[in-house]
Amino acid sequence: MKYLSALLLINLFFFSSWLNAEGQNIPPARDKYQLLTMPYNQRQLTLYRGQLQAKAGYKFAVRAQSFNADGDLVYLKNNGTGSVYHYYFINLRYGLTNFIEMGAETNFLRRGIREATITVVSTTLTSTDRVTVNKLTESKGHGDIFLYTTVRLPIRYKWFDFGATGGLFLPSAKYEPQKPANTITSASLSSADTYTINLHYNNTNGYGVPVYLVSAVSKCSFRKFSAEAEWAMRTPMKEGKNIRWEETLTEKAFSYYDESYSYLLSNIYTFDVSLHYQATGWFNINLNGSFFRTKGGWTEYWGNKYENPEKRLINLEPGFELQISPSLTIYQVAGFPLSGKNSDAPFYVFTTVSFNMFPFMR
Secondary structure, eight states, rough: OOOHHHHHHHHHHHHHHHHHHHHHHHHOOHHHHHHHTGGGGGOOOOOOOOOOEEEEEEEEEEEEEOOOOTTEEEEEGGTOEEEEEEEEEEEEESSSSSSEEEEEEEEEEEEEEEEEEEEEEEOOOOOEEEEEEEEEEEEEEEEEEEEEEEEOSSSSOOOEEEEEEEEEEEEOOOOOOOOOOOEEEEEEOEEEEEEEEEEEEEEEOSSOOOOOEEEEEEEEEEETTTEEEEEEEEEEEOOOOEEEEEEEEEEEEEEEEEEEEHHHOOOOEEEEEEEEEEEETEEEEEEEEEEEEEEOOOOHHHHHTOOOOOOEEEEEEEEEEEESSSEEEEEEEEEEEEESEEEEEEEEEEEEEEEEEEEEEE
16 A cells, blocks of 8 residues: 555656646637737738738829830820829738638729820911810729638748738629710811810720739748748730720711720739838838739730730839737838839829738637
């Protein structure tokens, strides 16, 4: 009995020690306040398990310059063709686990591009005709719905993270252009006839075909500093069909008819690199470099296929992240064009409001 009692005491000692060690290995209960207020330099690339995020953003751009085919900067304000650009988007994401999330996004676009006014004067022995042509091309409407899934490394984030995204733009938005709204006015004087032709074209915002998106992103952090790099590519699933409006002018009135044509969207490549400084737990400052490029694709004109012109644009984007409350965060970035080719070069301000919550966590 003496030896049995001693053995029992020894077993109880080791059993209690094992329970204590196991208790120390049990992960602490998740604190949603801590997760919602996680600063950027300590935050993983995807949402946390059970986290729901809703984002809404607005981008205001001033199209005052562009880059031509030689990469030279053209100042549009000099010939009166400057314009503004309005872009809105909404995004909804949900964290299935700590390393898998799903999301959906769509947008709304509104912009108008006015070309330089052209005036032609024709003089005969008896009269002078003066014809002025104004051209405005508007793009307006909802964009396609984008569905995607993001996966990151299934490890706890400390200083390095990596994620990949795959998604599809569903052709849910209108993509065929609306009938033009051209007008013509005239005025007759004793020795001259004056005509003003206003060409007004209306485009939509959809791709017209399904478009794949794949991307990869990595992030490194050291104390209050972080660096993030992201590469993305969009490519069409197949060729598309659209219509092009043709017009004729007879007796001071326009008549229209549409013609069908084929097209293949260009591939779109983007690459972003950003440096972040976590000034405080609720304020993050960043400087981003953004590269945009299109390549490939073609458009049919009169039965012939013509390659789409390649576009490039590099922007410098300073910005910040400001957490107003545990659930509400504001992001803002300003874009400054540095170089490009066959592309508009607007200055823009992009503001995003993010609302976060854990709907199933008490």
